[in-house]
Amino acid sequence: xxxxxxxxxxxxxxxxxxxxxxxxxxxxxxxxxxxxxxxxxxxxxxxxxxxxxxxxxxxxxxxxxxxxxxxxxxxxxxxxxxxxxxxxxxxxxxxxxxxxxxxxxxxxxxxxxxxxxxxxxxxxxxxxxxxxxxxxxxxxxxxxxxxxxxxxxxxxxxxxxxxxxxxxxxxxxxxxxxxxxxxxxxxxxxxxxxxxxxxxxxxxxxxxxxxxxxxxxxxxxxxxxxxxxxxxxxxxxxxxxxxxxxxxxxxxxxxxxxxxxxxxxxxxxxxxxxxxxxxxxxxxxxxxxxxxxxxxxxxxxxxxxxxxxxxxxxxxxxxxxxxxxxxxxxxxxxxxxxxxxxxxxxxxxxxxxxxxxxxxxxxxxxx
Amino acid sequence: xxxxxxxxxxxxxxxxxxxxxxxxxxxxxxxxxxxxxxxxxxxxxxxxxxxxxxxxxxxxxxxxxxxxxxxxxxxxxxxxxxxxxxxxxxxxxxxxxxxxxxxxxxxxxxxxxxxxxxxxxxxxxxxxx
Numbered sequence: 226x227x228x229x230x231x232x233x234x235x236x237x238x239x240x241x242x243x244x245x246x247x248x249x250x251x252x253x254x255x256x257x258x259x260x261x262x263x264x265x266x267x268x269x270x271x272x273x274x275x276x277x278x279x280x281x282x283x284x285x286x287x288x289x290x291x292x293x294x295x296x297x298x299x300x301x302x303x304x305x306x307x308x309x310x311x312x313x314x315x316x317x318x319x320x321x322x323x324x325x326x327x328x329x330x331x332x333x334x335x336x337x338x339x340x341x342x343x344x345x346x347x348x349x350x351x352x353x354x355x356x357x358x359x360x361x362x363x364x365x366x367x368x369x370x371x372x373x374x375x376x377x378x379x380x381x382x383x384x385x386x387x388x389x390x391x392x393x394x395x396x397x398x399x400x401x402x403x404x405x406x407x408x409x410x411x412x413x414x415x416x417x418x419x420x421x422x423x424x425x426x427x428x429x430x431x432x433x434x435x436x437x438x439x440x441x442x443x444x445x446x447x448x449x450x451x452x453x454x455x456x457x458x459x460x461x462x463x464x465x466x467x468x469x470x471x472x473x474x475x476x477x478x479x480x481x482x483x484x485x486x487x488x489x490x491x492x493x494x495x496x497x498x499x500x501x502x503x504x505x506x507x508x509x510x511x512x513x514x515x516x517x518x519x520x521x522x523x524x525x526x527x528x529x530x531x532x533x534x535x536x537x538x539x540x541x542x543x544x545x546x547x548x549x550x551x552x553x554x555x556x557x558x559x560x561x562x563x564x565x566x567x568x569x570x571x572x573x574x575x576x577x578x579x580x581x582x583x584x585x586x587x588x589x590x591x592x
Numbered sequence: 593x594x595x596x597x598x599x600x601x602x603x604x605x606x607x608x609x610x611x612x613x614x615x616x617x618x619x620x621x622x623x624x625x626x627x628x629x630x631x632x633x634x635x636x637x638x639x640x641x642x643x644x645x646x647x648x649x650x651x652x653x654x655x656x657x658x659x660x661x662x663x664x665x666x667x668x669x670x671x672x673x674x675x676x677x678x679x680x681x682x683x684x685x686x687x688x689x690x691x692x693x694x695x696x697x698x699x700x701x702x703x704x705x706x707x708x709x710x711x712x713x714x715x716x717x718x719x720x721x
Contacts, residue, residue, distance in 0.1 A: 241632075261654045261684075263630040376609075454629070454656055522633055524655055545655055547630045574658075 230363055231530035232376040234279035235375045235436035243450055251344035258450040263547045265455035269422050273381035274451040275443050282347025287337040288365030295330055297357055297495055302488035307332050312402050315486045316478045318496025323474035326350050331404040343468050373435030380426035387428055387446050423463025424590055462546050470526055471541040471555050480508035511563040517552040522573040524554040529572040532562055542554040552567055553587050595694040595713050596688050599707035608664035617691040623716040625687045631680040636672040636692055642665055645702050652665050664706055667697040
């Protein structure tokens, strides 16, 4: 614990008013749950939930060198080809191929990009971008808009319908992974068809002043407030990695199973030469998903993964999946043992729990 | 939530309810289940297990956290509530009806080491610490 005061998002008062249980997360005082994690997760899988994700880092990178800088630090290789209004997920890698953060880069204008970083890594990503701006890509401007702009993720099978009912959102134009401006009761709000739950939805980025008004408007239309607890449950079911748990600077995207987000022919990405070697040699270990054969004590991060009596890896994320009504987890094992169907045991605080490697994701939404 | 006056409470948020047959039912309080959130797993001792007052007798696990269970009285486990073990959400829904174990208390006087409903209400009003 430190004495640094916790930061508040523009929705902090709204969370407290709703009686949310608050926790410290990445320097912010954030809601972990309102009614309960399972009920909130269910709302997102069956209806519509909303999350305050204003704590995530939001940076604008604009100018002649903006694209080149981002292609240097991020594996998605936006290149000249990615059109305005589109976005791409990828990894911010260092020269060793280690993952500094994962994040989406959105092209707002030909020479203007929005970068969204994890809250816990926002300062690191900012410093990394700034370093390469200083050293190699002088002709650009970086602006941290994290405090000026809030972010509300509206997620679930009915999310688009709900947002349409209060705006001019056209889902045929704002297709998945697109970004644009929509009008909500006359006010312009940046909207991206992205999220972190495995469901359809949009992330709305109103000005901080408008955040509470929009939150209450969404709530009045039936969006269920959801906390970080449900967000973690949902992203694990969708097998979306959590930086700090499943990926970090000591892991690379190839072993993390994120190879499809790495353009190995990218000419200029600083992490790619090493990653090309990893692909050629084959990764030594792989991130796998497992499911326990019976319910019981929950596998948690740092639980040992055991095969034939020997420890072969560690759980990086684990818990109860309400959608599957099963205990699931992610973890790294040697590549030779990574096939779906492989029997494993998880050491949950001294109990050996039988499990099996399964194909990821655990949950895929019906389309 | 009203705190039933027909039982005693530990500072670790277990309740102990003396029954007419001389056994003691043990569960966790409304405050405890509220702090834990959605309970998804409970590890209970088998009948015959010996308990010591204020020592660990099991584990209760929610989506977010694991918590130890502490025996409010010493004695022998007569019965574990399989219905609750199979359906842990009952602890959230009705914490004062969802007993976890039935104990043959070694010494009923130990109940005097616990808090009554009024004292427990005061404890939890200050955040439970």
